[in-house]
Amino acid sequence: MTDAPAGPMLAADGTPLRVSLRRALRAQKLRALMLVAPLLIFVLMSFLLPIGDMLFRSVENDIVPNTLPKTVVELADWDPGQEELPGEAAYAALRDDLTVAVEEKTQSRLGQRLNYEYSGMSSLLRGVGRDLRDIDPALPAKEQFIEADRKWGDPRVWQTIKLYSGNLTSGYLLNAVDMRLSPEGVVSEPEGNQIYVKLFIRTFLMSLGITFACLLLGYPIAFLLASLPLRTSNLLMILVLLPFWTSLLVRTAAWKVLLQQQGVINDLLVWLGIIDTGNRLVMINNATGTIITMTHILLPFMILPLFSVMKGIKPTYVRAAKSLGANDWTAFWRVYFPQSVPGVGAGSILVFILSIGYYITPELVGGTSGVFISNRIAYHISTSLNWGLAAALATLLLIVVLLLYWTYDKIVGIDNVKLG
Template sequence: MASTDLTMDSAGRMITADGIPLKRSLERAERKRKVMALALVAPLLLFLAVTFIYPIAQMMFRSVDNPQVIEALPRTLEALETWDGNDLPGEAVYAALAADMIADDQIEDRRDQKIGPLAVRLNYEISAARGAISRTSRDVEDFEAPFKEDFLEAHRLWGNPELWRIIEREGRPLTASYYVSALDRQYNAEGEIVQRDENRQIYVSLFGRTLMLSLGITALTFLLGFPIAYYMSIMPMRRANLLMICVLLPFWTSLLVRTTSWIVLLQQQGVINDILVNIGLLSDGNRLELMYNMTGTIIAMTHILLPFMVLPLYSVMRTIPPSYLRAAKSLGARPSTAFRRVYFPQTLPGIGAGGVLVFIISVGYYITPALVGGQSGRMISNEIARHMQESLNWGLAAALGTMLLIGVLALYWLYNRLVGSDSLKFG
């Protein structure tokens, strides 16, 4: 705006030619600029909301969502309000249960929509519940008062007070049962959360194994990737680009193909063991077990994730002037001292970026541990997939996934507090 378009009003304020105060005009222009910028990024924000934020929110809600008992047994839950929770409930509760199981019309549809999910949900809490509910729901129309006797004859589980305590406890719209199970805990007869039997504790150890494997793989990629990135950074650009192609070569091959190749290499009758036997380092009966264990997971994942460490390191090292090391040496520093006190500190942003990338990716890795990990090389992601695909316990899978997400965010928060995310440099 030209200076000739500005005048002064009676109050001494600068105004534009159309009589609007200059400050208000600038604020309006700033708001218009922000609205235009928001409109440009709105498609990206919408895409992230639909494909990233909404699925995560759905997963977190599913980990506490508990509609099955409320929808299928409203009369039973109302009748259980007067139950003391000790012995078996009275006849009124069994009569209410019979009324809930009997549909006025289209009993098959009701069984599919309400009774079926109820049976699956209660079976997560106590074994044989699915069979008890399914069998009883088919015969409940023939039951007559007193209903308690007919239910006890239909299946032994109706005479177990634990089942009724579970129905009463899970008769709420939200539940913490999935998180209790995910922490290797359970409810006892008094409704207290206690530790499971030792032979049934799997999830906490899986979380610990996942954390240790991820940290180990991050450390290995750093030890292998740092010399590669340093060598590339001091080479002429033409040779560095050629070596960069070799580093990026795994990205051009399917992940499944790379993992399968490691199976060929690592199995007991594979290439590596054959070479060691042929050169005499191993006897044919003492071949190394490199597959279907933690060793196979570490080797394969280190190879697959190595580029994620090399690229940030190289991008940082390439910007470090070589004159710094020459200056340190000219001032009397030994090469090792110059490298340790001058060069290495300047690579920390790349180390932090590569470490965060490798760690976060390895924490949630699935395909490689599933194919080469075996029992000792499985990670928590494999257990989440098993509940999603085989046991169909989506609530427990969502709880495990939510805990994994919160754990990663907590570790990132700790890193930010100790080091600072502003120190990361990805390129």
């Protein structure tokens, strides 16, 4: 006699065990998701969405097609490379579009956008309401527009409208690398107007210099802190952390006092006889002042990762190397330093990324030769109100930083970066 096949295993409530386990796992995952949901929402609202908005603003251009829809359609078949003006239909469409724009008061915003590409468009469109009053809808629009303002007979005005008539544009990104759209295609800006590539190069070179200076000063300090007894190292660590208890603005202003030609450092050098009174060093409002000040401000961000890694290096390794015949330098370079590389990588990445986006310190002590690309971004946001160009500069800065981060990962390996 054979036994009847056993049925599925049941939980205490009579539910099949497999179903009950799935429910329990699903509930556990849901509870975990609810715990991290506030953090995810915060990261989404404060980090991902602003970055996405910045990326979109760097190519967004809807003001032209939304304000001049009929004109954009009429210019679709017009070649901006020719010197001839568009036909009567384009001027008639422009009259209709601008009539609506004046009623909705959007012509000034349109003029501001086009003025970034061709100077004079802002004033032309601000006065278009007066021009429209002199134009008779029953008569041909082309001659009346040109008679009202000779700029409407300038082919460059129409070329600008044509080139920037799409909902998306590469104009901002091209401007960010000292290039621009033209009827002939993409061309470089005149040499006298090329500033952004130089600013990018200056920013990266100075950031690398600041990172190297912080490493050069921070490594021996971290080594000393890791080698001293705990009581002494904790006491000295307070001095490392002390700058965090002082306002960044105060520290920067203090360096302005120290570095100026009549400041403390120059007075000390004169008193020691190192320099003459008439040959005081110029260390402010230039790249030198920016590097010195930012090195002091960012030095703790190099020391702390180095110290946390060095604290975990056992001194027995160095003693074993010396017992095998290595001198102090060989034991340090072949045994100790390789183990501290993760701290070097973490501190260097931290300092470099912080320095590349600094704004306040270069603005106060940089002058004209020590400012960073971040200062130009801030200028376009708050002064020129060219948010598209500011977004394009920030986008390029983000892309270059990510490329450097990827390169570092390929060469060194991001898994080797440790904070402790």
